[in-house]
Each structure stands twice: as C-alpha cells, then as structure tokens.
Amino acid sequence: MTNVKFNGTPFERTLTSLVDDFITEMPAIFKTEVKNPNIKGFAPVNIIEKENEYQIEVVAPGFEKSDFKISLDQHVLSISVDKKEETNTTTDKTIRKEFYLRSFKRTFTVDDKLDTDKIEAKYVNGILIVTIQKKENIKPASKDIEVL
CATH class of the missing domain: 2.60.40.790 (Immunoglobulin-like)
Known part of the structure; x- marks a missing residue:
C-alpha cells in the first residue's frame, strides 16, 4: 500500500491558512487587551x-x-x-490579575x-x-x- 499526500484544493488550502492565522493571532489580541489596563474600557x-x-x-x-x-x-x-x-504598595505578590x-x-x-x-x-x-x-x-x- 502506498501513502499519497493530499494537499486539498486551492480553496481548502486558503481557508486552512486563514483559520491557522486567526488561531495563531487570537491569543495576541487577548493578551494586549487583558494585560494593558490603560486601554479605555467599554461600559455596557x-x-x-x-x-x-x-x-x-x-x-x-x-x-x-x-x-x-x-x-x-x-x-x-x-x-x-x-x-x-493603582500601584500596589504592599509586599503581597499578585499571582494572577484578570480584571x-x-x-x-x-x-x-x-x-x-x-x-x-x-x-x-x-x-x-x-x-x-x-x-x-x-x-x-x-x-x-x-x-x-x-x-x-
């Protein structure tokens, strides 16, 4: 039996590439928003x-x-x-800051x-x-x- 590599149609390759790029960039988008408290928020x-x-x-x-x-x-x-x-003036160490x-x-x-x-x-x-x-x-x- 011979294994044949199938790369898909051009449409499938383009779609796969777009999804991969989106997934790769997604954490960066959220990291910027979550870690930068100087970004103006949005109050519903x-x-x-x-x-x-x-x-x-x-x-x-x-x-x-x-x-x-x-x-x-x-x-x-x-x-x-x-x-x-606000700057933390205590000696306490923040393990995780989510808000x-x-x-x-x-x-x-x-x-x-x-x-x-x-x-x-x-x-x-x-x-x-x-x-x-x-x-x-x-x-x-x-x-x-x-x-x-």
Whole structure:
C-alpha cells in the first residue's frame, strides 16, 4: 500500500491558512487587551423609556460615586470615568490579575424633547443610573371663536 499526500484544493488550502492565522493571532489580541489596563474600557448600558423619563443604566462595578464625570454640552451627554492604574504598595505578590478598573467614556445625543435641566444620577450596586425627564407636552389652550 502506498501513502499519497493530499494537499486539498486551492480553496481548502486558503481557508486552512486563514483559520491557522486567526488561531495563531487570537491569543495576541487577548493578551494586549487583558494585560494593558490603560486601554479605555467599554461600559455596557441599558436605555429604558418610561412614561415621563428616560433612564440610562451604566454597568460600572468597583467605582466610587466620585469617580464619575457626567456632563452635558450642546445636546451631548457624556458619562466617563478616568481611572489611573493603582500601584500596589504592599509586599503581597499578585499571582494572577484578570480584571482592572478601566477608564471609559460613553456619549449620548440628547433630544429637544428632554428637559436638560432635570437630569439626575445615582450609583447603586455597581450600576450608574442617569435619569432624564421628558418635557411636558404643553397643550394649546382651547377657546371658542365668535363669528362676526
């Protein structure tokens, strides 16, 4: 019996090469992200519409209330945290470090239908909740018009 080496079709070779390159590069992508705490993070949000308000819930565990900066400039609401890497001053040796408190910034366009004078924020159990009141719909006064 003779062994015959089969290299596949050109398509199979190209696909195999792409998959091999992807698998080879994948750990490098994750190492950069995980090991570099200076890379800005991404805080996931939920935006909830209620009858009289909108709520933006930002998942940001591990921070203090004072870490958040919330600003409104020309109809753009910005929520950010600028967190510097803390240096460990103890003599303890970290065996494995898998999480960092990272800086992040999220921006949202605020519609004219919202009352920008009525924006509130609170931080509860690792979730920042920003509440923006809707403007009241002012209905024009109704009146009877006499025909002359």
